[in-house]
Amino acid sequence: MTQVYFHCSNTKKVFVDHRGAVVGDLAEARDHATRVVLSFTSERSLEDWRDWVLHVSDDQGDELFVVPFTFVLGRPH
Template structure:
């Protein structure tokens, strides 16, 4: 098991995950990250999420992967 952290950022904002989550592998970390981003996008609010990213890091702060919220939102029509 590996502990990973899910930190969100946009220009001018950083929201740090202080608790983390123990995962068995990268697939589990990605599934959680994707679900987390989708849950934020589903909640009604006035935030423009297109500039936000979710950075998944290990306990030392080394980035494992990033999910741009725009990649989950998709392209505007």
């Protein structure tokens, strides 16, 4: 089990995750990352989420992987 953090950013803003989540492996971290992206994008807002990226880091601050929001959202129609 590892504590990981899910920070979101674009070129103008950064949302820092101070709580994180305990995950068993990278697949669980990926699934949680997908849920984080969906939670941001499902809220009613005028924000264009296509240029946002979610950064997944361990408790040492090392980046494990990134998830561009477009990977979850797909292409605009």
